Amino acid sequence: MATRGRPRNFDRKDALRRAMEVFWTQGFDNASMTDLTRAMQINSPSLYAAFGSKEALFKEAVDLYVRTEGNGIWDQVDTVPTAREAIEHVLRASARAYTRGSESRGCLIVLAAPQMQGANATVCDELKKRRANNVHVLERRLQRAVEEGELSPGTDCRAIATYFATVQHGMSIQARDGASRQTLMSIADCAMATWDKLVQPP
Amino acid sequence: MATRGRPRNFDRKDALRRAMEVFWTQGFDNASMTDLTRAMQINSPSLYAAFGSKEALFKEAVDLYVRTEGNGIWDQVDTVPTAREAIEHVLRASARAYTRGSESRGCLIVLAAPQMQGANATVCDELKKRRANNVHVLERRLQRAVEEGELSPGTDCRAIATYFATVQHGMSIQARDGASRQTLMSIADCAMATWDKLVQPP
């Protein structure tokens, strides 16, 4: 219970945050243990003792990413009054999250393990599931809007959710290519211009 | 001039095509020499003799990709009568190119080297330039449409070009996550639904 033995010489949370930054900019495979330990300012045995493995560290880093950087993107989807506002908020919050000062990094969930073959299969799956879940969150929100009368029955909620998720994913690539926050916002605006037409009854 | 020495025992074009497939599904870093030589059915010294290096092989593979798989996407942009048709064609042709039978692979240009740090910097730059060029092609096409009267003056050609490129990039991620051709087509439809609103005078 009480901490016995030699106390840890580094802040676990802080080390994890640094690891997240490395994974965010380098991806899973491209982040070597050397990169990680240097950034975390610890030696590899400390890393293994504290986190278990590179893979486990990555999963914790993804969790942290979602809780911190990704926070403010998805949490308002169900609280905001309309589906339209919810989706617009997701896109604009993404544009904000993907750019930080002059740096544009895009989304860790989208970019950290894009090769579905080779590499670590469980890592790829982990991220893939999270992406799929995001689509589902949007889809459910749209369905709710149908039930509440905001959208007409017969709206293809899945198609619309997939479309907006696609735009969000594309924004990550643009960010990696150096797109500014302003550019990403403009993309969000263009995407939202679809709204009235998309939700029209067919 | 005439070929002297022992003749090559494999078809260079065929080997290159196989290498392209490997790079397409695995990306640059994730494609190991072992993966490549096995797929190409040659030993590594033959690879180095015929292509120079992994990097040079990749660049040739990208060229081949653009000439074959990517063909039919961009070549009609300037010949089709309207900008609207041009862009719709790019999106739909992309949806077709990114899916092949039951396989969905997305775009090599977008997916083969997404980490801009670490890895091979020249490879990343190569792909980044090609992506930027695609945006430019769209932008010029839109500008032409303005000049020809199809679109109203004051249309923000760059923003619209960037937006549609973003959708195309996002489609690659969706494809990697297993999206069917039908799903990608539906995404293209949603994106095109923006058209009338986007090109409205502000």
Next chain:
DNA sequence: TTATTTTTATATCATTCGTAACAGAAAAGG
């Protein structure tokens, strides 16, 4: 002091890309 845990440093074992050495195959020149 003893037990427990972390740190540092080093070892390990696989895999990476790339090369050197040599044998085999064809054309060029006598």
Next chain:
DNA sequence: CCTTTTCTGTTACGAATGATATAAAAATAA
């Protein structure tokens, strides 16, 4: 026809780096 030249194919290797494990030293609580 035989030798020389020039190229390819094969095998094996090398140097570097990857992730992970072990061993001894250090630090703290009981």
